[in-house]
Amino acid sequence: MVHFHARYPDGSPSFRVQEYRAITQAIIAEAPDLIINFSTGAVGVPLAERVHQITELEPELGALNMGSMNYAKYSSKRKAMIFDLVFANPFSEIIFLLEKMNEAGVKPECECFDTGHVGNVRPLIDMGLLAAPVQYSLILGVLGGAPADTRTLLHMASMLPDPSTWEVIGIGREQWRLVAAAAASGGNVRVGLEDNFYLPTGDMASSNGDLVAAASRSIELTGRRAAEPSVARSLLGLDDPPDRTALLEPERDEEPLGR
Numbered sequence: 001m002v003h004f005h006a007r008y009p010d011g012s013p014s015f016r017v018q019e020y021r022a023i024t025q026a027i028i029a030e031a032p033d034l035i036i037n038f039s040t041g042a043v044g045v046p047l048a049e050r051v052h053q054i055t056e057l058e059p060e061l062g063a064l065n066m067g068s069m070n071y072a073k074y075s076s077k078r079k080a081m082i083f084d085l086v087f088a089n090p091f092s093e094i095i096f097l098l099e100k101m102n103e104a105g106v107k108p109e110c111e112c113f114d115t116g117h118v119g120n121v122r123p124l125i126d127m128g129l130l131a132a133p134v135q136y137s138l139i140l141g142v143l144g145g146a147p148a149d150t151r152t153l154l155h156m157a158s159m160l161p162d163p164s165t166w167e168v169i170g171i172g173r174e175q176w177r178l179v180a181a182a183a184a185s186g187g188n189v190r191v192g193l194e195d196n197f198y199l200p201t202g203d204m205a206s207s208n209g210d211l212v213a214a215a216s217r218s219i220e221l222t223g224r225r226a227a228e229p230s231v232a233r234s235l236l237g238l239d240d241p242p243d244r245t246a247l248l249e250p251e252r253d254e255e256p257l258g259r
Contacts, residue, residue, distance in 0.1 A: 001034065001035040001036075001037055001061070001190075001232060002027060002031075002034050002035070002036060002037065003037040003038075003039065003061075003063065003109075003190065003192070003194075004023060004037075004038070004039065005039045005194070006019035006020045006023055006039075006053070007019065013042075015042065015045060015049045015050060015052070015053060016053075017052060017053050017056050017057065020038060020053040020057055021053075021057060021247070021250070024036055024057065024059070024247050025247070025248065028244065028247070028248070033228075033229040033230070034229060035060050035061065035229055035232060035233065035236075035238065035242075036059040036060055036061070036247070037059060037060065037061040037062065037063060037109060038053055038054050038057070038059045038061070038062050038063065039062075039063050040054065040062055040063055040064060040065070040097055041063060041065050041087075041111070043071075043085055043087060043088075047093060047096055047097065050097070051096075051097050051100045051101075054100065054101060054104055054106050055100050055103065055104045056246065057246050057247050058104050058105060058106055058243070058245075058246040058247065059106060059247065060106065060107060060233075060238050060242050061106065061107045061108070061109045061135070061236075061238075062097075062101050062106045062107070062108060062109065063108075063109050063111055063137075064094065064097055064098060064101070064108040064109060064110055064111060065087070065089045065094070065111045065113075065117075066089065066094065066110050066111060066112050066113075066117040066118075066120045066121060067089055067094075067112070067113070067114070067116055067117040067120045068086070068087060068088045068089050068090060069086075069087050069113055069114065069117075069142075069144045069145050070084075070085070070086060070087075070143070070144030071085045071086070071087040071142060071143075071144050071145075072084045072085065072143045072144050073143055074143055087144075091120070091123075094120070094124070095124070095129065098124065098129050098130070099129070102129065107135065107236065107237070107238060108130065108135070109135050109137055110130070110134060110135060110136050110137065111137045111139055111169075112136055112137065112138055112139065112156065113139045113140075113142055113144075113145035113146060114145045114146045115146065115155065115156055115159065118136070118138075118156055118159045118160065119159070121134060121136070121161075122161070125161070131237075132163045132164070132237075133163040133164050133165050133235075133236065133237050134160075134161070134163075134164045134165075135164070135165050135166070135167075135236055136160055136164055136165070136166040136167070137166070137167050137168075137169050137190065138153060138156045138157065138166055138167070138168050138169065138187075139168075139169040139171065140152060140153055140156075140168065140169070140170055140171065140174075140178060141170055141171030141172050141174055141175070141178075141195075142171050148170055148171060148172060148174035148175075148177075148178060149174070149177075150177060150178065150181040153168055153178055153181055153182065154181065154185060157182075157185065157187060165188065165235055165236060166182075166187050166188065167182065167187060167188035167189055167190050168181070168182035168187055168188075168189055168190070169190045169195055170191075170195065170196065171195050171196065172195075172196055173196065173198050173202075175191065175195060175196040176200045176214075176218065179191065179215055179218050179219075180218050180221075180222070183218060183219045183221075183222040183224055184222045189215050189218075189219065191208075191211040191212060191214070191215045192208045192211055192212075193205065193207075193208055193211065196211070199211070199214050200214055200218070
């Protein structure tokens with residue numbers, strides 16, 4: 001599975017359909033079987049702009065943040081916050097995004113930054129807005145959310161209902177301990193430069209591929225192996241093969257790329 005946030009050619013964040021379409025088509029051209037997962041998370045971006053790439057392009061999964069939180073980074077050297085935000089995700093917005101995903105036939109990826117976020121999923125299941133198996137991403141290491149330690153990860157995993165699938169997303173250099181713990185306890189893993197720049201050796205990764213290769217080696221040390229896309233689709237309850245029609249057909253009235 002590949003999860004991504006889109007950017008304009010100048011590197012600034014974009015939620016335009018054009019960038020999501022171009023990035024997705026480039027990925028599929030190189031690796032046709034990959035599962036595609038779009039972001040919807042943002043601060044200060046209108047809801048409609050956060051989800052229109054999903055409703056128009058219909059990727060297999062869409063990220064869905066499951067609660068509000070302080071979202072900060074602290075520098076011990078500076079004795080100050082490097083950034084300090086409130087990441088607001090009230091139930092009204094979660095439900096709006098979830099309904100849009102359901103209308104588009106896109107599976108939500110429930111991103112949980114703390115134990116309370118795991119609990120927030122339960123009323124949505126009861127409302128019939130989430131269907132089994134629910135996919136959870138347990139995100140540890142953001143200041144304001146769950147700490148990046150194995151004990152917290154295993155506690156969060158123990159809270160998940162059956163049937164469900166889950167992966168760990170570790171922020172920063174503690175990622176590799178969490179990858180090993182998730183793999184050893186039956187979970188899945190997600191790695192990438194969005195969350196961590198460094199390999200288990202401490203060397204800086206030169207690409208996402210370096211991080212994926214390191215994660216694959218960690219998984220194999222637990223006696224497991226990375227799943228092929230068809231196996232992953234079966235575990236997630238996705239159609240195989242996927243319907244790529246909306247992703248691959250160009251839209252005539254889109255503005256040209258560039259900024």
